[in-house]
Amino acid sequence: MALFILRRVGVMVLTALCLTFIVFFLTNLAPNLEKLAKTQGNARMSDAEVASWLDRNGYGGPLIVRYGEWLGVVPGWLREDPITGEWRGRCLARGQDPEGADRFCGLLQGDLGYSTVSADEVANILGGRLQLTGILMFWAFAVMVPSALLVGVLAGMREGSRTDRSLSTFAIASTATPEYVSGVIFIVLLASSQIGLSPLLVEWGWLDGGTLFLGSARSAMDNVTFWNFTLPVMTIALYGMGYIARMTRASMAEVMTAQYIRTARLKGVSFRNIVLKHALRNALIAPFTVIMLQFPWLLTGVVIVETLFNYNGFGWTLVQAASNNDIELLLACSIVAVLVVLVTQLISDIGYVFLNPRIRIS
Amino acid sequence: MEPLSWSGDLGAFINPILLLAVVLFVAGFVSNFAMALVGIRPGEMVVNADHTLSLHRTPVDFALMAMKYAVLVFAIGVAGYIIGGMILAERGGILGGMASRLTPVWISMAALFAVSIVFKRKLGLYGKLFDSPIGMVGFALVMFWILAAAFSGVVAPHGAITVISQMRNEVPGTALPSPAEGQYAWYLLGGDNLGRDVFSRVIYGAFEVLKIAPLATLFAFMVGVTLGLPAGYYGGRLDTIITFMANLVLAFPVILLFYLLVTPEIVAAGIPNYLSMVLFIFPIVFFVVLFNSRFRTDPPRRNLLVGGAIAIGGLAYLSLISNPSDPNLPLIFRLWPEVLDLFDIPGNLLIVFVSVVFVNSPTVFRIVRGIVLDIKTRDYVAAGQTRGEGPWYIMLWEILPNARGPLIVDFCLRIGYTTILLGTLGFFGLGVSPESPDWGSTINEGRRLLTIYPHPALPPALALMSLVLGLNLLADGLREESLKD
Numbered sequence: 050m051a052l053f054i055l056r057r058v059g060v061m062v063l064t065a066l067c068l069t070f071i072v073f074f075l076t077n078l079a080p081n082l083e084k085l086a087k088t089q090g091n092a093r094m095s096d097a098e099v100a101s102w103l104d105r106n107g108y109g110g111p112l113i114v115r116y117g118e119w120l121g122v123v124p125g126w127l128r129e130d131p132i133t134g135e136w137r138g139r140c141l142a143r144g145q146d147p148e149g150a151d152r153f154c155g156l157l158q159g160d161l162g163y164s165t166v167s168a169d170e171v172a173n174i175l176g177g178r179l180q181l182t183g184i185l186m187f188w189a190f191a192v193m194v195p196s197a198l199l200v201g202v203l204a205g206m207r208e209g210s211r212t213d214r215s216l217s218t219f220a221i222a223s224t225a226t227p228e229y230v231s232g233v234i235f236i237v238l239l240a241s242s243q244i245g246l247s248p249l250l251v252e253w254g255w256l257d258g259g260t261l262f263l264g265s266a267r268s269a270m271d272n273v274t275f276w277n278f279t280l281p282v283m284t285i286a287l288y289g290m291g292y293i294a295r296m297t298r299a300s301m302a303e304v305m306t307a308q309y310i311r312t313a314r315l316k317g318v319s320f321r322n323i324v325l326k327h328a329l330r331n332a333l334i335a336p337f338t339v340i341m342l343q344f345p346w347l348l349t350g351v352v353i354v355e356t357l358f359n360y361n362g363f364g365w366t367l368v369q370a371a372s373n374n375d376i377e378l379l380l381a382c383s384i385v386a387v388l389v390v391l392v393t394q395l396i397s398d399i400g401y402v403f404l405n406p407r408i409r410i411s
Numbered sequence: 412m413e414p415l416s417w418s419g420d421l422g423a424f425i426n427p428i429l430l431l432a433v434v435l436f437v438a439g440f441v442s443n444f445a446m447a448l449v450g451i452r453p454g455e456m457v458v459n460a461d462h463t464l465s466l467h468r469t470p471v472d473f474a475l476m477a478m479k480y481a482v483l484v485f486a487i488g489v490a491g492y493i494i495g496g497m498i499l500a501e502r503g504g505i506l507g508g509m510a511s512r513l514t515p516v517w518i519s520m521a522a523l524f525a526v527s528i529v530f531k532r533k534l535g536l537y538g539k540l541f542d543s544p545i546g547m548v549g550f551a552l553v554m555f556w557i558l559a560a561a562f563s564g565v566v567a568p569h570g571a572i573t574v575i576s577q578m579r580n581e582v583p584g585t586a587l588p589s590p591a592e593g594q595y596a597w598y599l600l601g602g603d604n605l606g607r608d609v610f611s612r613v614i615y616g617a618f619e620v621l622k623i624a625p626l627a628t629l630f631a632f633m634v635g636v637t638l639g640l641p642a643g644y645y646g647g648r649l650d651t652i653i654t655f656m657a658n659l660v661l662a663f664p665v666i667l668l669f670y671l672l673v674t675p676e677i678v679a680a681g682i683p684n685y686l687s688m689v690l691f692i693f694p695i696v697f698f699v700v701l702f703n704s705r706f707r708t709d710p711p712r713r714n715l716l717v718g719g720a721i722a723i724g725g726l727a728y729l730s731l732i733s734n735p736s737d738p739n740l741p742l743i744f745r746l747w748p749e750v751l752d753l754f755d756i757p758g759n760l761l762i763v764f765v766s767v768v769f770v771n772s773p774t775v776f777r778i779v780r781g782i783v784l785d786i787k788t789r790d791y792v793a794a795g796q797t798r799g800e801g802p803w804y805i806m807l808w809e810i811l812p813n814a815r816g817p818l819i820v821d822f823c824l825r826i827g828y829t830t831i832l833l834g835t836l837g838f839f840g841l842g843v844s845p846e847s848p849d850w851g852s853t854i855n856e857g858r859r860l861l862t863i864y865p866h867p868a869l870p871p872a873l874a875l876m877s878l879v880l881g882l883n884l885l886a887d888g889l890r891e892e893s894l895k896d
Contacts, residue, residue: 060655067659072671080676211475218545221887225880227831229838229854230872237865244865264862349666353838357858364666368839371670386664394662 050402057398061391065384072383073116076376082108084374089165105130107139119162119380121155156384162377166370171381174366179385181270182351182362185281188273189347193286194293194340201297202332206324208302217298223291228353232284240264240280266358281358285350289343293336300335304328334404341397345390412586412596419504421495425488432485439477446471493517501597505584508599509610512566516558523554536819539892546888552881556874560618567611568595571848578602580864583609603853603867604860612848613870619849620878623760624829627767628822631829633694634768635775636818640806642776643783654780657773665770666835672766673841681741683762688732688744690768695724704803730754731761759843767832771825778821782814789813816893820886827882834875850875 075081085108086099094102103109107118107126117123118139125139140154154160161171204216226234238245239261250256263277304310305328313323352364359365363385370379418426453471456464496503496510497517503510510517531538540546559566577588583601590596600609638657642650660668672683698720706713731754733747756764786792787810795805836842837851845852850871857868 064655064659064662068663071659071663072667075671075677075682078677078680078682080679084676221883222880225827225883226876227834227879229834229851229858230876233854233858233861233868233872236861237869241862241865243863260862345662345664348664349835352666353835356839367667368670371667371674374674374676383664383667386667387662390662390664 057395061395065387068387070116072380076379081374119155121153121157124152125154161381164375164378166373166375171378175381178363178366188282189285192282193290197290197293198297201294202301205298205301220291220294223287228284228288228350231287232357235280235284236264266360281354284354288350293339296339297336301332304332338397338401341393344393348386414586415584415597416504419502419507421503421507425491429488432481436478436481439474443474505599515562515565519558520554540888543888543891545884549881549884549888552877553885556617556878559614560621563614563618567614569608569611571612571615572846574606576606579606580604583866600870601866609867609870612853613874615848616850616871619847620830624826627764628826628829630768631771631775633697634690634772636779637693637697639776639779640783643780644787644806657776660773669766669836669841673762678762683765684744687765691728691731700803701807704801704807763836763843767829783810786810786813820890823882823886827879830879
């Protein structure tokens with residue numbers, strides 16, 4: 050078991066290295082750097098000026114060396130400005146003396162770099178944003194997982210029944226509704242003062258002015274309420290729910306045809322007891338993997354929902370960083386995203402082995 | 412011109428019917444639920460002493476019957492709108508107007524269904540689809556959009572980018588201020604924020620989406636199959652390497668990948684072109700190996716087919732990846748002479764296409780690999796090996812045909828997923844072009860004023876949802892029917 054985990058972690062680290070190198074390569078392509086130089090320096094720089102600006106700001110060296118610097122295995126760059134005589138470097142604050150500064154400052158040292166667009170340390174920006182997204186993810190999971198499991202178990206316990214067919218159709222419909230569609234429908238239906246439910250409820254006097262829910266989650270960044278947070282959470286939960294429900298249904302239906310369930314039935318155990326005490330535990334092994342693998346999917350969903358509802362979390366930051374070519378912030382975002390994907394994969398693999406005693410890793 | 416109401420003259424007759432159906436359905440559902448909670452069960456068949464069967468209906472049966480007939484009545488009401496709309500046209504309101512614009516779609520769909528149902532026993536898996544109600548609903552939804560896309564020039568009353576500035580954000584059914592001779596006099600689903608007709612854009616959007624999604628899925632399948640067969644069949648180091656690379660792409664958050672591939676700076680560096688250079692070679696490899704392995708023992712025919720595949724595929728490949736008239740591309744893509752360059756794909760379209768293929772192919776690879784791992788233990792594979800067949804013959808002509816069931820089902824699902832991906836690209840403004848009528852871009856444009864003017868964003872959202880739902884239901888029906896034999 051330990052060897053298995055060790056090997057998986059090794060592959061994971063290798064994958065993470067490859068992926069970050071690809072992101073590094075793509076964000077540091079010549080046209081990107083040229084754009085960076087022109088936005089940071091002067092929009093009308095000549096090619097030679099761009100080259101010298103890049104060199105002065107540490108973008109000059111070979112790609113692999115800069116990747117090493119960013120990773121923290123190669124000493125950070127250090128240059129003396131030929132005009133002012135001031136030392137500048139990756140690890141130096143403005144005007145700091147090169148003596149006494151760290152030689153290495155990269156990912157391994159916990160230094161994520163500097164966001165050129167927000168003019169702040171990446172770590173400072175990312176921390177708060179991740180927390181906001183964490184809140185969103187937590188609520189989305191809290192809604193999605195129990196309801197998906199409930200739908201899946203109810204549908205799978207009597208395969209082919211009317212309940213099964215209607216719940217399965219619901220699950221299919223929910224997987225066919227991506228976040229940007231369900232979000233739009235929810236906003237129109239529940240958060241518009243023009244049409245949908247809100248004007249109707251106001252007319253009937255059940256709602257005094259305003260709308261049923263708020264179509265923007267901006268206020269939820271300070272204070273999460275039912276009113277401003279329901280729609281984003283529902284939007285994320287709906288898309289992921291169908292998939293988990295279908296997997297749970299398949300797993301439940303398979304377990305219900307197993308020999309030991311038939312034995313229990315023949316012994317006269319009531320249907321309720323069969324489902325709750327005998328079938329449920331075995332049926333929930335497969336969905337566990339699926340739920341863990343939903344995280345990377347949720348990431349795309351989070352990006353869409355945060356953009357749609359104006360919630361400045363991690364996904365919103367990623368979009369901003371990518372569209373503003375904020376290289377270090379984008380790199381940090383991709384690190385987080387890649388880590389989320391890989392760690393959940395690892396947990397799902399290990400958890401599967403623990404949950405299912407029939408699988409033994411030699 | 413008068414503005415149109417939603418249901419026009421038809422509403423007076425049909426709306427009460429629809430309302431009745433809805434009330435009946437809700438009543439049936441609620442009473443059914445309540446009775447199920449109390450513990451009343453539907454009646455069961457009882458075998459009498461004289462070997463006859465009898466069934467005693469309980470209230471639950473009547474509630475279920477009410478629900479069934481409610482659905483039937485609702486369907487009749489909807490059909491009434493369609494037929495009434497085709498006859499009355501704009502006097503049937505917005506719904507009637509839309510139904511009459513869609514007349515060619517209704518007619519061809521009716522013809523298609525009639526022919527398919529009559530000959531369903533002779534049509535193989537396709538015919539079996541018409542045994543499953545879910546599959547039929549899915550097929551109808553998909554065919555609706557395919558036909559709407561095919562007839563988009565006839566169906567859409569206005570151009571996709573025709574702007575009438577007085578119609579900015581006008582509500583559905585608004586009449587044009589001064590319609591020219593022969594111009595359609597209404598904006599059936601209103602105008603968007605620039606004054607373009609929402610209904611026409613949805614119809615043209617169907618064409619945009621269906622132009623890219625199935626073809627991109629097909630390419631992803633070619634790539635996935637060409638890599639997945641040897642990985643699963645040979646196993647070993649080859650498998651380890653390809654699987655690792657597939658996992659790399661899969662671990663990449665899709666949205667980040669899109670942002671990285673589609674931004675103008677990356678495009679200027681030619682990355683999508685290099686990617687297309689790699690990805691589009693797989694279909695040629697696939698066909699060459701396919702023919703070579705089959706007709707290896709028959710050299711004249713083999714040479715003809717393989718030569719043909721290389722000539723046609725190669726020409727298409729080189730025309731596709733190279734664009735000598737674009738001076739911004741790296742030199743390698745401008746070497747191919749202009750005379751032989753059959754067609755140029757507009758830069759943005761190629762990029763969107765390539766990114767979608769790139770994202771989809773690792774998943775297809777994993778599916779194919781999994782199926783091959785399962786099938787290669789079968790006896791007929793061992794028999795082929797004993798006969799002395801080559802490995803590629805076994806992979807492409809023994810294993811692949813036997814894997815077709817799950818692959819067809821996945822193909823349908825994956826077109827839906829690709830549609831969602833294309834919509835995501837459009838939603839972030841990374842789509843084909845800013846004024847393209849594809850659904851994702853239209854939703855993106857409409858969402859800014861969503862709470863005040865919901866009508867520009869809602870129709871494309873519902874269109875996308877119904878197409879993907881149709882594809883999913885179709886896949887479900889196919890899976891169910893293919894499992895039966």
